[in-house]
Amino acid sequence: MEDQQTEPKKLSRIQQRNRELIIDAALDVFSQHGFRGATLDQIAESSGLSKPNILYYFAGKEDIYVTLLNQMLSSWSDPLQALKADGDPITEILAYVDRKMDMTRAYPRESRLFANEIIQGGSRVMEHLQADVKALFDEKVAVIQGWVDAGRLAPVDPRHLITSIWATTQHYADFDAQIQVLLGPGDQVIDQGTEYLTTLFAKALKPEPQAAE
Structure with missing residues (x-):
């Protein structure tokens, strides 16, 4: 039977x-x-x-x-996954910054939950980091490095570029108490932060003009 x-x-x-x-x-x-x-x-x-x-x-x-972690991790890498290799490099990276700020706006508690887990050693997400996030991270690092090698982006280390985007965007959620004291409450702070960060990364990533032969 x-x-x-x-x-x-x-x-x-x-x-x-x-x-x-x-x-x-x-x-x-x-x-x-x-x-x-x-x-x-x-x-x-x-x-x-x-x-x-x-x-x-x-x-x-x-x-x-x-x-909670499983619910969060199922969509946490979506913004990076959406970065397209066949798009315009600066447009793609700035859109990624924008998506990360959208997640900061919509899911601040989830961001702090993940940050707390990592601070405490990340034992409950380590398998996901090693099996899924690392593979996606390496894939997008290779894409960005290809853009740099082709002269379509300023010379940057793609690994530190991605992690700096994580640090600057998630800061608004992870350190919300400090942000409210220093910058004030409300969605306008996220709007201002998005504008600032996209301008910052656009300037940093713009390649030098090619000298005429």
Whole structure:
């Protein structure tokens, strides 16, 4: 007799709502305190659900945390993936900066969650970094290096270019408390930052004009 695989039981509307409340509350807690500093009591208080209710849906704190990371990692590399080798080099890179700032605007908690995980050693994302992100990173480094070699970009190290884009764009989310004190609150700060960074990278990447022979 063949084994029959049972499909996961479909959640009711209330159960789905409760699971979403837990995930959203956990995103707040983990993005503020990191995995080590977060507790189920904090998640329960933030979600408005009891700790036993949370443990009905998740096996524990780590189960919630890994669920959040998996949801985030599935789309975190999309902006870099969209950089096209057959496009205009500066246009493609500036569009990448713009996409990264859009993610900073839309997903600040997710950015801080990822930053906290990396600061704590990144053990729960290391497999993804090594298997997926590194391959994509190397692919786009080769694309940018090809543009540099062809004289279509100023001489830059593509590896440091990509990581500097990460650092400058995600800073607005990861250090939001500092940004609000120094630059002020509101979406206009992201707008201004986007304009500044695209101007900065455009100037840095513009190749020197070829001397006439």
